[in-house]
Amino acid sequence: MRKLIWILATMALLAAVCISCNRTPRLGRSSIKRVISAMTLEEKVRMVVGTSTDRALPPDMAPGIVNRESYPGGPSTHLTQNQVPGAAGDGYAIPRLGIPSIVYADGPAGLRINPRRDGDTATYYCTAFPTATLLAASWDPAIVEKAAEAIGDEVREYGVDILLAPGMNIQRNPLTGRNFEYFSEDPFLTGVTAAAYVRGVQSQGVGTSVKHFAVNNQERYRNGIDAVVDESVMRELYLKAFEKVVKEARPWTVMSSYNKINGTYASENKWLLTDVLRGEWGFDGFVMTDWWGADDPVAQMTAGNNLLMPGTPNQIEELIQAVKDGRLDEKVLDRNIEDILRVILKTPKMQGFVPSNRPDLEAHDAIAREIATEGMVLLRNDGVLPLEKPCRIALFGNYSYDTQPGGSGSGYVNRKRKVNLSEGLVSAGFNLDENLSGTYSNYISEEKSKLPEEFFWYIPTAAEMTLSDKAIAKAAGENDIAVLTIGRMSGEGGDRSAGEGDYLLSELERSQLGRICAAFHRAGKKVVTVLNIGAPIELTGWDELPDALLLAWLPGQQAGNAITDILTGKVNPSGKLPVSFAKRYADIPSSKNFGVSEGELNRVIYAEGLNVGHRYFATSGTEAEYPFGYGLSYTDFKLSGFSYDNGRFRVSVRNSGSRPGREVVQIYGPGHALAGFKKTALLDPGKTEDEEIVIDNPVPGDYQCGGMTITIQ
Numbered sequence: 001m002r003k004l005i006w007i008l009a010t011m012a013l014l015a016a017v018c019i020s021c022n023r024t025p026r027l028g029r030s031s032i033k034r035v036i037s038a039m040t041l042e043e044k045v046r047m048v049v050g051t052s053t054d055r056a057l058p059p060d061m062a063p064g065i066v067n068r069e070s071y072p073g074g075p076s077t078h079l080t081q082n083q084v085p086g087a088a089g090d091g092y093a094i095p096r097l098g099i100p101s102i103v104y105a106d107g108p109a110g111l112r113i114n115p116r117r118d119g120d121t122a123t124y125y126c127t128a129f130p131t132a133t134l135l136a137a138s139w140d141p142a143i144v145e146k147a148a149e150a151i152g153d154e155v156r157e158y159g160v161d162i163l164l165a166p167g168m169n170i171q172r173n174p175l176t177g178r179n180f181e182y183f184s185e186d187p188f189l190t191g192v193t194a195a196a197y198v199r200g201v202q203s204q205g206v207g208t209s210v211k212h213f214a215v216n217n218q219e220r221y222r223n224g225i226d227a228v229v230d231e232s233v234m235r236e237l238y239l240k241a242f243e244k245v246v247k248e249a250r251p252w253t254v255m256s257s258y259n260k261i262n263g264t265y266a267s268e269n270k271w272l273l274t275d276v277l278r279g280e281w282g283f284d285g286f287v288m289t290d291w292w293g294a295d296d297p298v299a300q301m302t303a304g305n306n307l308l309m310p311g312t313p314n315q316i317e318e319l320i321q322a323v324k325d326g327r328l329d330e331k332v333l334d335r336n337i338e339d340i341l342r343v344i345l346k347t348p349k350m351q352g353f354v355p356s357n358r359p360d361l362e363a364h365d366a367i368a369r370e371i372a373t374e375g376m377v378l379l380r381n382d383g384v385l386p387l388e389k390p391c392r393i394a395l396f397g398n399y400s401y402d403t404q405p406g407g408s409g410s411g412y413v414n415r416k417r418k419v420n421l422s423e424g425l426v427s428a429g430f431n432l433d434e435n436l437s438g439t440y441s442n443y444i445s446e447e448k449s450k451l452p453e454e455f456f457w458y459i460p461t462a463a464e465m466t467l468s469d470k471a472i473a474k475a476a477g478e479n480d481i482a483v484l485t486i487g488r489m490s491g492e493g494g495d496r497s498a499g500e501g502d503y504l505l506s507e508l509e510r511s512q513l514g515r516i517c518a519a520f521h522r523a524g525k526k527v528v529t530v531l532n533i534g535a536p537i538e539l540t541g542w543d544e545l546p547d548a549l550l551l552a553w554l555p556g557q558q559a560g561n562a563i564t565d566i567l568t569g570k571v572n573p574s575g576k577l578p579v580s581f582a583k584r585y586a587d588i589p590s591s592k593n594f595g596v597s598e599g600e601l602n603r604v605i606y607a608e609g610l611n612v613g614h615r616y617f618a619t620s621g622t623e624a625e626y627p628f629g630y631g632l633s634y635t636d637f638k639l640s641g642f643s644y645d646n647g648r649f650r651v652s653v654r655n656s657g658s659r660p661g662r663e664v665v666q667i668y669g670p671g672h673a674l675a676g677f678k679k680t681a682l683l684d685p686g687k688t689e690d691e692e693i694v695i696d697n698p699v700p701g702d703y704q705c706g707g708m709t710i711t712i713q
């Protein structure tokens with residue numbers, strides 16, 4: 001009898017549990033709407049506010065790097081312990097409904113998480129890939145996708161669900177502090193490159209967040225600046241790339257930008273986030289704010305900004321209160337949560353994926369090197385390159401010995417190592433002038449010992465070392481060639497200066513470059529200059545020109561080896577400029593309205609309209625020093641047979657030189673808008689490749705390619 005009672009009681013309990021299971025829906029098993037209907041109001045509000053509610057402001061910023069007015073006034077309490085230490089934020093979990101907390105982490109040049117954890121002997125380094133502008137300079141979506149696949153692999157294997165990348169704002173002005181995180185001045189090249197990046201990352205089963213949507217083209221006062229821009233210009237220039245990415249690569253999420261657009265914060269802008277992004281483009285993911293962006297949670301929810309990151313306590317209270325007093329319809333919360341849950345369903349966390357915490361960093365290191373060579377741009381070469389061995393090199397410039405992989409801010413990567421140019425050259429078997437190398441190395445370590453430690457928000461760089469005429473003359477006598485690296489650092493939270501030492505060479509850099517060129521040229525020897533920069537500097541009016549000029553950008557952790565691969569001809573340079581290098585800063589139309597427009601308190605007027613980059617330089621009569629799309633090779637190419645038939649452009653490319661190489665066919669349409677491009681395979685000397693470039697609905701007008709013009713009626 002007792003046994004029977006026991007069995008009956010157990011069956012009754014199981015029945016009750018099943019009924020309650022049936023009653024309590026679970027994400028992945030029940031419809032999203034049923035899951036939402038089971039949430040309490042507080043749970044609903046917490047689903048639209050990140051859990052890093054106590055996340056402090058970043059560590060005190062180093063002077064000179066960050067314009068503190070540009071940083072948000074988030075709560076300065078302690079950092080909550082993220083699931084993945086160093087990640088940017090976490091989403092809210094509701095275990096009873098089967099909703100996991102998903103993890104968000106930066107950044108565009110590779111995953112950024114803490115490399116070490118208290119009480120854990122394991123390390124969590126990530127690969128610092130070449131920065132975005134170099135990726136765009138490759139004009140090769142396939143290589144961009146390959147880099148992004150490796151980045152996405154690290155995102156997944158370190159337990160992150162959504163990567164806060166790519167950054168894809170238009171490089172409206174060379175002084176923008178985050179240009180290195182962005183692709184190009186041109187919306188078409190930006191869109192193609194960003195779409196390849198999103199496809200690559202998401203092919204690894206993790207999400208992306210295309211940012212910063214939109215018209216976020218400077219760092220100064222970024223949290224409050226009002227970008228005043230004509231709608232037609234916005235659509236043609238500043239939204240165009242986002243539209244292409246959303247339609248072609250379907251990013252899981254979009255990150256709205258801090259700034260206002262024509263008076264309304266982007267994250268509170270219904271026209272932008274609902275009418276355009278969803279209504280016109282069909283975006284089906286969710287929108288998150290930038291960290292502590294804007295300040296009206298109700299307006300953000302209503303506009304279609306689904307998620308407030310990193311989340312603060314007062315946002316939770318404010319939204320609950322707003323629903324209670326009728327200022328916010330709970331249905332708006334339901335709608336925003338529905339988009340979020342649809343994305344959560346795709347995440348590794350939801351799929352029960354167990355991260356290994358051991359991605360193949362060696363393989364990714366090799367990929368970083370390969371890709372870095374694809375985006376470097378050869379600007380000048382009188383034949384001195386490629387370097388031949390044996391060759392004794394007088395290596396000048398701090399950045400030759402402290403070569404920078406990337407910039408500072410959220411786009412920084414905690415990499416295990418970096419390769420300086422000095423190391424790359426030695427690895428390739430070149431002899432360096434030991435005196436010079438020793439002097440530079442000692443100076444740099446001595447100077448850096450006086451500066452704060454490097455961390456994501458601040459990269460210490462020593463002031464350029466001064467060389468005596470005697471030391472330069474000695475080097476000219478004892479070496480075969482001079483290699484000089486000029487570098488620039490920039491980062492999130494602040495813009496660059498148009499003055500000396502930033503956009504302009506410093507007096508010391510100018511005189512040193514001149515004296516090195518003079519001494520080596522007098523000795524019948526050559527000078528090669530390498531640019532380790534994230535965005536244009538002035539390259540004109542130098543007292544004496546080096547014999548070769550290689551733009552290496554901020555090329556990731558394999559910088560030194562990749563630059564050496566190009567200098568030695570192991571890789572034939574094939575990069576083309578994704579941004580124009582003006583003859584002088586004042587030639588750039590946006591230079592008259594950058595930062596804050598004259599007489600304005602916090603508005604920047606985009607008075608230049610479409611006159612950004614090559615669209616201006618190619619049509620205004622004001623020439624660029626080095627134009628968009630420009631880049632030399634160690635071989636030559638001949639283009640012929642430019643034709644058009646029913647939406648397809650055709651052109652033949654022949655390698656008419658003596659070395660294998662790759663060319664980029666570029667087609668410009670009316671207004672010198674980039675209409676299409678294609679990078680050839682590696683062509684052997686004498687080989688020809690016929691390229692076909694499809695351009696949807698080409699507007700009537702003249703189309704140019706390699707000096708040939710055809711007119712489409």
Ligand code: GLC
Nearest residue numbers: 088106164211290291410492
């Ligand atoms: C930063 C950046 C954004 C980044 C986010 C999380 O302020 O603007 O690009 O993804 O916060 O770190």
